[in-house]
Amino acid sequence: MKEKIILIGGGGHCKACIDVIEQEGHFAIAGIVDVPEKKQHNVLKYPVIGSDDDLEALIKTFSNVLITLGQIKSSTRRRELFIKLMLMGAHFPVIKSPLAYVSPHANVADGTIVMHHALINAGASVGRNCIINTKALVEHDAVIEDHCHISTSAIVNGGVKIGSGSFFGSNSVCKEYIEIGENAVIGCGAIIVKNIP
Numbered sequence: 001m002k003e004k005i006i007l008i009g010g011g012g013h014c015k016a017c018i019d020v021i022e023q024e025g026h027f028a029i030a031g032i033v034d035v036p037e038k039k040q041h042n043v044l045k046y047p048v049i050g051s052d053d054d055l056e057a058l059i060k061t062f063s064n065v066l067i068t069l070g071q072i073k074s075s076t077r078r079r080e081l082f083i084k085l086m087l088m089g090a091h092f093p094v095i096k097s098p099l100a101y102v103s104p105h106a107n108v109a110d111g112t113i114v115m116h117h118a119l120i121n122a123g124a125s126v127g128r129n130c131i132i133n134t135k136a137l138v139e140h141d142a143v144i145e146d147h148c149h150i151s152t153s154a155i156v157n158g159g160v161k162i163g164s165g166s167f168f169g170s171n172s173v174c175k176e177y178i179e180i181g182e183n184a185v186i187g188c189g190a191i192i193v194k195n196i197p
Contacts, residue, residue, distance in 0.1 A: 075165035096108070
């Protein structure tokens, strides 16, 4: 029997995460936590079973959690939720699409989702509570710190370091061995050839 998991956040990113979880087949989705006015609603076919106020009780029943709130301008809400849930004793599995490739020589930390057709190469390290989105490439020896979103079709080349809480936009490309500081926002289609503090 599959272990149950609850999803925190019921917007568009949640739908994409549901698809990955269904394809991976390791977990059964018990339900979604969203704002109080969404209770009794469904996201795809899954019920909204509570709001933030219910988290403590829900974690006692369903310890596996994935934060499915999207992240563009700021990682603050995802980061706060991760810390709050961790203190409640939640368990954050790594979710990997069967259509993605993660090298056995790469490291992906708790609570991160690797979405369809993403590629994480040998020697790369991805922190906790990250989104490695559809078709993103994280090359050899790159370091993605906690709470980052590497967006759709983004290219993070070899040896690049991206600081915690950063957003790296769709179709952006980063030259090898560049360093990007914490909480950076790299817009879609950007070409990064020098360090960004």
